[in-house]
Amino acid sequence: MRELTFGYSPCPNDTFAFHALTHGIIETPFRVTPVLLDIEELNRRAHEGAFALTKLSVGAFAAVGDRYRLLRSGAALGEGVGPLVVTRTPMTLDQAVLGRVAIPGRETTAYRLLRLAAPSLANVVELRYDRILHAVASGEVDAGLIIHESRFTYHEHGLYKAVDLGDWWKAETGLPVPLAGICARSDLDAATAAEAERAIRASVQHAFDHPDASRAYVQANAQEMSPEVQAQHIALYVNQFSLDVGDEGLRAIERLVGAGAAV
Numbered sequence: 001m002r003e004l005t006f007g008y009s010p011c012p013n014d015t016f017a018f019h020a021l022t023h024g025i026i027e028t029p030f031r032v033t034p035v036l037l038d039i040e041e042l043n044r045r046a047h048e049g050a051f052a053l054t055k056l057s058v059g060a061f062a063a064v065g066d067r068y069r070l071l072r073s074g075a076a077l078g079e080g081v082g083p084l085v086v087t088r089t090p091m092t093l094d095q096a097v098l099g100r101v102a103i104p105g106r107e108t109t110a111y112r113l114l115r116l117a118a119p120s121l122a123n124v125v126e127l128r129y130d131r132i133l134h135a136v137a138s139g140e141v142d143a144g145l146i147i148h149e150s151r152f153t154y155h156e157h158g159l160y161k162a163v164d165l166g167d168w169w170k171a172e173t174g175l176p177v178p179l180a181g182i183c184a185r186s187d188l189d190a191a192t193a194a195e196a197e198r199a200i201r202a203s204v205q206h207a208f209d210h211p212d213a214s215r216a217y218v219q220a221n222a223q224e225m226s227p228e229v230q231a232q233h234i235a236l237y238v239n240q241f242s243l244d245v246g247d248e249g250l251r252a253i254e255r256l257v258g259a260g261a262a263v
Contacts, residue, residue, distance in 0.1 A: 002030040007051035010036040010221035012230040013237035019214035021203035028199045040105030058178045059112035073201035074182030077241040082166020082177045083110035086159040087143045093163040097121045099142025104129035109179050110147050113165040133157045152229045175252040204242045
């Protein structure tokens with residue numbers, strides 16, 4: 001049986017959505033070998049075509065478009081679930097970007113959105129996403145661009161939200177914010193890519209139908225995240241767009257990829 005590597009993140013939304021596929025619950029004509037990495041590392045590895053299937057930030061699509069093509073299943077889009085900019089004291093986004101801003105990677109969708117929302121952004125510091133809250137709270141940086149579960153925990157660090165970039169994007173475009181998608185490497189034949197898309201959709205549907213089945217897998221990869229935060233994370237990022245990105249989702253992706261070319 002053919003083996004396909006599948007790169008995705010250890011975040012609860014991914015381990016929840018892809019548990020059935022990577023644990024053999026979904027029947028496929030191939031065997032999946034999962035590789036769990038931070039989203040920015042997945043973005044970087046895509047430049048070398050490291051994985052047959054991979055999660056990618058929409059912000060990274062343009063740079064690897066010749067190596068990967070988007071599948072319609074497994075995407076992360078939503079309403080009001082965008083990256084946040086947080087600070088130690090209340091301030092506007094324009095004020096926040098005057099200082100040093102920690103970002104989770106230059107190829108993340110979060111960074112692309114921030115550059116669109118704050119063209120004056122200049123002084124950025126790249127940090128792994130789970131270090132950013134501490135960097136802001138300690139004064140290492142003046143503001144932080146946060147993703148994943150950090151949106152649920154920033155207040156525990158005494159920080160304030162300057163902007164939700166998902167809300168900003170919705171106000172600007174009327175579209176859901178396109179965060180990430182699952183892509184197939186371009187050397188996969190069309191039949192295999194189509195089967196991968198079907199299998200990923202079936203895995204997401206299985207997760208919806210059996211939400212407790214992946215609990216141990218989600219917990220094992222969520223590190224210090226509480227079960228409550230895990231549940232919030234899944235509820236926001238796994239939705240109807242994860243089953244099929246749909247025409248509206250494709251419009252949102254095309255809009256962000258095209259807009260990003262100008263920044």
